[in-house]
Amino acid sequence: MVLLLFVDLDPQLAALGSLGGFFVLRTGVPPHGTLPTLAQAYTAAPGDAHEDVRADPMTFRVQKITHALRAPESRIAVSVAQQALAARLWSIALGAAALYGQLPDLDPRLLRWDPDGSTPDDLWLSEVRALPVTDLDEVVRAGHLAPLAAALRSRYRVSPGLLWGNAGSALAGAVRGLDRWAAANGRTDVSERTRALAAGLLAHPDLAGTLAPRTLRRRSCCLYYRLPGGGLCGDCCFDRPPRLAPGRS
Template identity: 80%
Template sequence: MVLLLFVDLDPELTALGSLGGFFVLRTGVPPRGPLPTLAQAYATPWIGDPEEVYADSLTFRIQKVAEGIHAPEPRIAVSVAQQALAARLWSIALGAAALYGQLPDLDPELLHWDPDGSAPDDLWLSKVRALPATAIGEVVRDRHLAPLAAALRSRYRISERLLWGNAGSALAGAWRQLDRWAKADGRTDVADRARGLAADLFAHPDLSGTVDPGTLRRRSCCLYYRLPGGGLCGDCCFDRPPGRAAGPL
């Protein structure tokens, strides 16, 4: 029997900082003032004040990413931005669930996001309240990734298979990083907990088949290779970049 050693879910979630930048979740009110919530970002149509700086935070973020990576077509920026946000959400949730044995409620109404921030995405949780670790799928997949995918597909020419492939890749990446940290720090309890949670998450129909269970190599492409000078990601489904005439993925 494996003994799992958990700590309480502290108000500032400080223990997550030791896992790496993608796992950090700040709490309270950002120094620069209130930020839009992810619930607002996912809303279609936009439900905020059109006079706000971030009148449409999701579109703002996509445009910022497109400019930053010199994307020749919008769907590449959509893919990169969505996978980056998915990686942050999975990392926070999986890290907390494995380390604390509990999950902070990442309700989209409580989770604030700076679409003008740098990478990794700047997230703030306005209220810390604990949920059981087993709620991770409902919290991240159902309450974030599904509405995010719906919002992106309503605005851009982007494949649903690609978006869930990105989500699977992001989950695998969070799991690998957490596993490396746990083994380096002698926390086999954390590694075992993360492995069990990730396996359960990959069993869900939305994520099942998105990555190879043995190698964690993804089975769809994120389109990164289409960027100027872009190559293949470490978990890419391709062995070499396909021709530029390749169809939708």
């Protein structure tokens, strides 16, 4: 039997700071101007967002990544953008569940996002409200990843299997990050609680089958190998980069 050691859910979510950059969640009002909420990012009408981040935050983010990575296809940048945001959301939620025994309410209307920022994605929670750990799936998968996938698929040629594979991979990455922290800090309770929570999340039909059960190796490709100089991710389904057809980047 493992004794679970929790701390109170504090207004600054300070305990998450020890876990690393993907787990940190800033709270309050962003100091550098008004940022769009993730709710706005999921529902904005598609358009050319070169000039105004707030007009269409998701398109702005994909365009920024496309140019930064010299992506030959927009769907590669879509994949990178979606997986990075999924990694942030899973990490915050799992980290809070493991350390606090509660979740901060990550309602998309409360989370402000800087689509012009670097990785890890810059997120701000305007109000800290506690939710039970049993709401984890509803908060992240249903509350964020489903509307995010719908928004991206409505405007880009990207498959649901790729997006949910990214979500599963991002969840596994958060688990590995918490495992490393738990091992370094003698907190086997954190590791065991995290793995139990992740197993429940991966049982949902959206995520079931996205990862190999024993190794957590993904069963779909995120397309990163198609970038100039890109290789295989650590959990890639391929053993070597596939050969591209002549004329394809």
